[in-house]
Amino acid sequence: MKPLSSRKLNLVKRSIAIDAPDATSLLVDFLGEALVWMHTKREAYVAVRFRTLTESALDAELEGYIADSFGEDIKAVTYHEAEVKRNVEGTWATTIIFDV
């Protein structure tokens, strides 16, 4: 997704606070909330700051810009193949499949 903005100075902030049964659901649902803001406000987010983050809850602030258009139509964040777990390097990782 490449948002094009001719108004880079229009910084926007959105807050998301959610809980979920587990880390995978938390990530998918968080991205789903960001997607709703993206669609309804026509914004693209370039940074996130977590005020709180546990395996079952988060309180975050997104920063981004108003987008002139979107190159890709991301319609949903799915749970397909998603599983948050530590990889061999010890990093938390997962695959996320977007419905486009």
Next chain:
Amino acid sequence: MFDKSHLDRISPTLWEIPKAFRDDMRAPARVYASESMLEEIAKDRSLEQLVNVATLPGIEKWALAMPDVHEGYGFPVGGVAAFDHERGIISPGGIGYDINCGVRLLAADMDIEEARPFLHDLGRTIFAQVPSGVGRSGKLVLQAHDFDAVLRGGAARMAALGYADSDDLARIESGGTLRDANPALVSDHAKARGHDQLGTMGAGNHFVEVGYVETVFNKDYAKRLALSENQITVLIHTGSRGLGHQVATDYIRLMNRAMPKYGLVVPDRELACAPFLSSEGQQYFAAMQAAANFAWANRQMIAFEVREAFARVFGKDAPTLKTIYDVAHNIAKVEEYRIDGASRKMVVHRKGATRAFPNQPVIIPGSMGTASYVLMGQEAALSESFGSSCHGAGRRMSRTAARKKMGSKTLREELGRQGIVINAGSNKGLTEEAPFAYKNVDDVVNVIHDAGIAAKVARLRPLAVVKG
């Protein structure tokens, strides 16, 4: 890759994975396909997904895959499953994110030779009239109360607003309105995503296509549907847009949280479900119906826009465009079937599958540049496939692979050589939908015909394709 040795042959067009294949299966899984098609089907995870569907509580008879089956989220696309109304579940993954994605067929009192000089004009005008592509808004932006009326009324509401011809509603599945829709159960998020999308096509594999009847297979059925060779047709393929996607997202999330309460565990998160008669199940069903109504309203509005386009191009000589039929291919319905000698209510999930009741038209859109079909549902569908048929050609290649295989310029030239006019908002979107990315629609439809589920009536060919 699914090991095909686990499939038992029931007939040349029907195969079964027995219940004993896996301990947690509650029913067998069946696939409608020719032997040669099975090779392709076994390559992705659609059959594993079908086996997963067969583990869901309350499933009756079999989990079914149509010949256009391919891997989806949770349920495979091209899947049908029926669950007992009282003991069974409802699962948003069994309907799909694009609730009531479906197709409407219209036919004009005009033939191909009369239309041919105007095809470029028609393609351009439809492209201008019907908003398409990412982020495009429709012309009709409704405020809250009026928007809820559309979610409640579907195509009937659009008729009340003056956007339908007199016999449109009678030729739409369920009259274009599901009566137990509840707009209050559609979230503000979903309404915000959908409020300006009425009358829009979207992107991806959605399209409006002007075509013609190339072949009539069954003259009696064709006469009944007022279809004749060389007649101009219009296909509209789209669904509930962002609203439907958000309804699905909201309720998959809700059900993921509710499942422990009911002791439900599923092999795939996208199979999240709830007992149909539970509060969560009923809430989703009512919201799904509202989203389905939105999709029917959307296709009705697009039909109006296409009629306007014809009027602009042909002026006083504009043909009448009559709706032949409009079908959903992502939906759940409560229907009655005879099981073990008794009539029982089932919650039939169709995800990339079309209702095929006896004497009901079935519209099967092919991929861009190939062919589409009109079929007529047969009696055997009720006993063999929960009144269901395939929905299209079925994808066989990812979008990325399709883009790598051929550039948009070459594709346009190739389609141009076939006499097909293309108006597309995105070159990327065009190549992703190239004909080679899909299974052969003739093979898919022949399986359905040979299985006795629906009989071939007519084959349509494209002339002008409009997509986002």
